[in-house]
Amino acid sequence: MVLTVYIDLLSQPCRALYITLKLHNVTFKPQYISIEKGEHRTSEFTQNISRFNKLPVIDDDGFKLTESVGILRYLAKTKTIRDSYYPQDAKKQARVDEFLEWHHTNLRSLCSPYFIRKWILPKFFGKVTPADKLRPYFNQMVACLDNMERLWLNSDGLYIIGDQLTAADIWAACEIEQLTMTGYDPKIGRPKLAAFLERVRNETNPYFDEAHKEVYEYAELDKKNSKL
Amino acid sequence: MVLTVYIDLLSQPCRALYITLKLHNVTFKPQYISIEKGEHRTSEFTQNISRFNKLPVIDDDGFKLTESVGILRYLAKTKTIRDSYYPQDAKKQARVDEFLEWHHTNLRSLCSPYFIRKWILPKFFGKVTPADKLRPYFNQMVACLDNMERLWLNSDGLYIIGDQLTAADIWAACEIEQLTMTGYDPKIGRPKLAAFLERVRNETNPYFDEAHKEVYEYAELDKKNSKL
Numbered sequence: 001m002v003l004t005v006y007i008d009l010l011s012q013p014c015r016a017l018y019i020t021l022k023l024h025n026v027t028f029k030p031q032y033i034s035i036e037k038g039e040h041r042t043s044e045f046t047q048n049i050s051r052f053n054k055l056p057v058i059d060d061d062g063f064k065l066t067e068s069v070g071i072l073r074y075l076a077k078t079k080t081i082r083d084s085y086y087p088q089d090a091k092k093q094a095r096v097d098e099f100l101e102w103h104h105t106n107l108r109s110l111c112s113p114y115f116i117r118k119w120i121l122p123k124f125f126g127k128v129t130p131a132d133k134l135r136p137y138f139n140q141m142v143a144c145l146d147n148m149e150r151l152w153l154n155s156d157g158l159y160i161i162g163d164q165l166t167a168a169d170i171w172a173a174c175e176i177e178q179l180t181m182t183g184y185d186p187k188i189g190r191p192k193l194a195a196f197l198e199r200v201r202n203e204t205n206p207y208f209d210e211a212h213k214e215v216y217e218y219a220e221l222d223k224k225n226s227k228l
Numbered sequence: 229m230v231l232t233v234y235i236d237l238l239s240q241p242c243r244a245l246y247i248t249l250k251l252h253n254v255t256f257k258p259q260y261i262s263i264e265k266g267e268h269r270t271s272e273f274t275q276n277i278s279r280f281n282k283l284p285v286i287d288d289d290g291f292k293l294t295e296s297v298g299i300l301r302y303l304a305k306t307k308t309i310r311d312s313y314y315p316q317d318a319k320k321q322a323r324v325d326e327f328l329e330w331h332h333t334n335l336r337s338l339c340s341p342y343f344i345r346k347w348i349l350p351k352f353f354g355k356v357t358p359a360d361k362l363r364p365y366f367n368q369m370v371a372c373l374d375n376m377e378r379l380w381l382n383s384d385g386l387y388i389i390g391d392q393l394t395a396a397d398i399w400a401a402c403e404i405e406q407l408t409m410t411g412y413d414p415k416i417g418r419p420k421l422a423a424f425l426e427r428v429r430n431e432t433n434p435y436f437d438e439a440h441k442e443v444y445e446y447a448e449l450d451k452k453n454s455k456l
Contacts, residue, residue: 051379052330063319070325077318090305091291097298102280104332151279 003028003079004059006049008035012112013068014056015174015211020072020167022207026079036124069100072167084164095161099152099168107175110144113137118182123218138184145176145186145193153192158199165203173200177212180219231256231307232287234277236263240340241296242284243402243439248300248395250435254307264352297328300395312392323389327380327396335403338372341365346410351446366412373404373414373421381420386427393431401428405440408447 005021005028007014021028033039033055041053050057050066057066060078065071076086087093114137121127152160152172160168176197179186187194201208209216233249233256235242249256261267261283268281278285278294285294288306293299304314315321342365349355380388380400388396404425407414415422429436437444 063322065322065326067326067329070322070329073325074318074322077321090302093305094291094293094298094302097301098293098295101295101298101332104329105336108333109337 001061003061004031005029006031006033006055006057006059008033008040008055009211010214011035011055012108012174012178013171015215016167016171017056017068017071018211019170019174019204019207020075020081020085022210023204024075024079024081024085026075026081069104069171072100084166086167092161096166096168099160100171102152103168103171103175106144107148107172111141111175111179114141115179115182141179141184145190148172148176149190149193153196159196165200169196169200170204173197173208174211178215181215181222183222229289231289232259233257234259234261234283234285234287236261236268236283237439237442239263239283240336240402240406241399243443244395244399245284245296245299246439247398247402247432247435248303248309248313250438251432252303252307252309252313254303254309297332297399300328312394314395320389324394324396327388328399330380331396331399331403334372335376335400339369339403339407342369343407343410369407369412373418376400376404377418377421381424387424393428397424397428398432401425401436402439406443409443409450411450 003026005017007018007030009015009018009032018030020026033045035055039045040055046053049059050064052066054066056068056071057064058071058074060074065074072086075081076088083089086096114134117129117134117137121129157163159165160172173196176186176193187197231254233245235246235258237243237246237260246258248254261273263283267273268283274281277287278292280294282294284296284299285292286299286302288302293302300314303309304316311317314324342362345357345362345365349357385391387393388400401424404414404421415425
């Protein structure tokens with residue numbers, strides 16, 4: 001049976017997984033689930049797809065799995081994923097893992113709270129966070145992006161881990177790219193991050209742009225609106 | 229060369245790693261670094277041990293690695309770690325990974341902010357968070373523990389994944405156990421969680437208690453003080 005992948009491309013881990021699958025020509029059937037419409041919260045989803053009510057979820061011939069990074073590791077063991085993308089060698093894998101773990105408690109945990117309050121909540125749920133309450137979330141996002149520039153991109157390598165594209169780059173780029181929807185440009189003042197994002201996009205296109213189609217559209221629309 | 233492990237047992241990921249190493253008779257040289265004294269922030273630490281200024285860090289014959297879960301995966305590939313504890317089979321490993329990833333953005337990200345504000349900041353840095361500002365952190369911790377009970381422990385298995393102890397159990401138990409230092413008992417009203425914590429402790433002693441010695445002492449001291 002073909003691999004089924006439940007996704008919403010407005011979700012960062014979904015985009016990272018989508019690009020991974022496309023880059024490696026893994027055959028899969030995408031099942032689009034709208035987070036905006038709450039389709040991941042229906043009782044049908046809870047009972048038949050995932051009790052966690054989160055995306056992405058894969059269904060590999062009855063084996064259902066959540067958590068994008070866990071899914072990445074499962075795919076690396078069961079499908080044809082380039083070894084350089086997620087290495088099986090202990091030390092090489094450890095370097096990619098080190099970033100993916102850092103990502104969870106840094107990029108993901110410190111940038112998305114601002115994104116959610118600044119963009120998701122007002123856009124989809126009409127809930128506006130006052131500027132003074134947004135400020136601490138904005139500050140922690142900025143500090144985190146500065147750490148990305150300083151701790152991970154401050155070497156001679158083309159990518160986060162050396163000169164070859166790995167899963168670390170995709171998970172990072174998808175997280176950072178979505179911040180443009182809030183009107184904030186993470187590239188300004190961060191030359192290494194700017195070059196890195198451009199490199200990842202070029203290396204993974206057309207899939208990167210395919211995955212970010214809605215993100216770009218929203219970012220463009222918001223830019224236009226802010227000029228009205 | 230013997231594996232060097234930089235730890236502070238007041239840190240949850242350090243305790244989880246310590247218990248893992250002890251459970252598997254991995255020979256290692258612990259190097260105790262005091263977070264309270266800021267020893268992880270010195271320029272010597274930054275330059276020679278880790279630019280991330282976080283614990284734990286391992287040094288395996290010159291190969292330095294941070295992030296406890298990344299370290300776990302590295303150890304599973306390079307030392308003698310029971311396969312049932314962190315399986316190499318794709319599907320079995322995926323189930324443990326699924327929890328470890330969830331742990332990062334749930335137990336770790338939603339419980340430790342309360343722990344830090346309620347206990348670490350006043351105890352070590354004299355910084356008290358007012359009750360009304362603590363409340364949202366308390367609420368998110370409670371909701372997360374309820375999810376732990378409902379989503380992960382609501383099956384017939386003895387542990388998070390089936391009937392055998394895995395790394396998932398240790399990372400979870402170490403995170404939850406430290407909350408007792410704030411005076412909050414996560415077991416009350418959560419019978420499955422209570423039984424689970426007891427089971428993990430019994431299965432992994434004397435190492436669980438060794439790792440939690442300081443945690444227990446602080447919890448006891450605070451209990452006494454609150455009765456004065």
